[in-house]
Amino acid sequence: MNAEKKKRYGVKLRWMRRISQLAFLAVFLVLFRLTDYSGSDEIPYAVNLFFRWDPLVAAAVTLAVKSFIALLAPALIIVLLTVVFGRVFCGWICPLGTLIDASDKLFKAKKNHFPKLRPVKYYLLAVILITSLLGIQLVGLFDPFSILVRGLTVVVDPVLNLVTRGGFDWVYLNAPAWLSNLTEPVYTVLKESLLPFKQTFFATTLITAMLFFGILLMAKLGKRFWCRNFCPLGALLALLSRFSIWRRFPAAACKNCSHCAAFCRMDAFEPEKGLLMAEECNTCQDCVADCQNQPARFRFSLPKQRTAFDLKRRHLLGVSLAAVSLPLLTRVGLNKKSPNPFLLRPPGTASEEEFQKLCVRCGECMKVCIKNALQPTLTEAGLEGMFTPRLVPRIGYCEYACNLCGQVCPTGAIAKLSVEEKKKFVIGLAVFDKNRCIPHAQNRSCIVCEEHCPLDEKAILARDVEVINQQGDKVVIQLPYVIEDRCIGCGICENVCPLPGDAGIRVMRHQNLEPGIGGGEDGYG
């Protein structure tokens, strides 16, 4: 092959990879934007695709619930892809990887060894899988898509909206009319395409931002720093790609040049013989495109020289033991004895324990929630439940005929209920705080809660009662009360209560108690 042709081949390969990366990033972002109400009760797209083909999510969830989850079957596609082509997913598809590449470019990341950190991703993987087997789900803290969607939902999207709308609003409210006549049409187009429908507000913005941008800022430490050292999905794909049959030829960097090894973004050439470690290579093709002297290629061949696995048995054992002890700590945590009474889960969730096993903290439900009602927890569900969704009625209520969260949940942690099932699902129970509720505490009629109760047969009613009001007059007011059997805990009553601060009616956790079953202390001797 002549030099010219080889160069062109290299350029072509690199552009193919870049186009693939950008295309998948675009798909990812479009799916993110489509994770919203669109005028019909059903979302017609598989907006949660990236989670459903994520083998790490599939493995962790399957181990946790110990049964096959049909929703996650697409993960087999990525497994097969990796067994054949190696970590092509990391190099050509992963949207977080693409953002990391971009960040590396931006910060002019140097290749940097930190070879001791490399096994950390395997230890993380081990911890995630072992703990999930024992009923604690940590995958969401480290899974690249969970980090990405959570970061976009909780931080990037709201901030983008705030800044963009803030700019247009400023022009609209302060600038002369001719200018706002120019900007408003642009704003309308943006509102209908790029921007979310409404400004959202979330808990944990700072910590989520630190995790998300922290990963991108790792560019300061070296290229693909997260992928090489920490990504547990990368670790899982690395294990699979040891068997891959799409391999670089020649397998080692040339002794007299080693240009490829020196510039490899994954630092995938082992130092001794310069052999390319298949499990570390993300098949980015830089080493082919930049090859200085011989025509390097990726081609199908059976792996001949296996490189040594970059793991210390003793470390793995230690980490595994730690992972086994973690569930013991959470089981004696206070949450197990007395759960937070205001921790409300989305409609369609099973028991708290089952829910925590299935939930991968991906943030899809929080993205899709049209009332901004689902919020990430910090410690309300225990540290092991961090970033799981909770309904916070004072921020937003659960829209009666909406079942979108169940539609986008990739693991079934929030079951896909029909609208009719959803309308009957009990999230919690509304309870009046008669010391605060306006009619009860101030002897004035109000019943905004009754007005908003969406049930055909309202769960909040009111009876006419004669009272002496604050002026000392005898008046008849409407005194509201809850019919417990009807209430589904959607929280609209708490949401619209006109009191400042805590509402006069609050939704309490549904305890899932079966009467007369179980033992333990109940206070009777």
Add this chain to the structure above:
Amino acid sequence: MQRRDFFKKMALAGAAIPVLSLPIQPKPTADASPLLVTGVGEDYPQLLKKVLAPLGGIGAFVKKGYKVVIKPNIGWDRNVEQGACTHPLVVRALAEMALAAGAAKVMVFDRTCNEERRCYQNSGIEPELKKVNDSRLVVEHIDERKFVPIEIKKGKKLSKWGFYKDVLEADCYINVPVAKHHRLSGLTLGLKNIMGIIGGNRSTIHFNLGANLADLNTVLPAHLTIIDATRILLRNGPQGGRVSDVTVLHRLIASTDIVAADAYATTLFDMKPDALESTRLAYEMGLGQMDLDKVKMVTV
């Protein structure tokens, strides 16, 4: 310019933002014996035309080049049969008539209670208006920037509240409520429909709802009130849910007098015309006539 100067000037500019004050159009003053038209019919566009005819037709309200606001009730995520929102065919017919009368712009909106997109969609109003296919017809969600603080000079309970700019600036504001039950106010009709064009936390004005509604209506008396009683929600209002709580009447009520319209619509629920506190207080404040004996009633 020095950076520091720039920031200083920015801060000054920010402090100097004037409070928006809008000229409020003179609205028709209350007539002691207003005209009220009511009629029954299953073809709603036809019925609407018939009901408006004695009032001078749509042309009496919408002139060429007018900016028109049509304010239906789109408050709830409920469908047509459930009777919680204004009938989409009535809204569409009205919009088409206004367009045909030469309106420069016809705006339809409501500040909803449930999620706005679901309300617009499932009430049937947005899909029905999309069929009109006229660029002068604008169906928008509420834009929070457009609430303008207005002094309520005649107000007894409220002294100031935010009102929607497009309504304040409209040449013609047509109020199209649906008649339905509401536990606190008794019924929700024309006067209460103003809730959809005001800003702020609306929950907080529910303590003296009747008085507050009367106060709010002093700012923006509608040029025309058309009460949709094609079907009325008898119980479980204002959002209902059960079709069994709805009675179909195929009736429309139109008047330039919002109090008269409310007083008459109240009788459809087997209640006395002055049964609602808001009607009584609005009458006392001179917003219209609630004594139906003094109203010129035309049945078509």
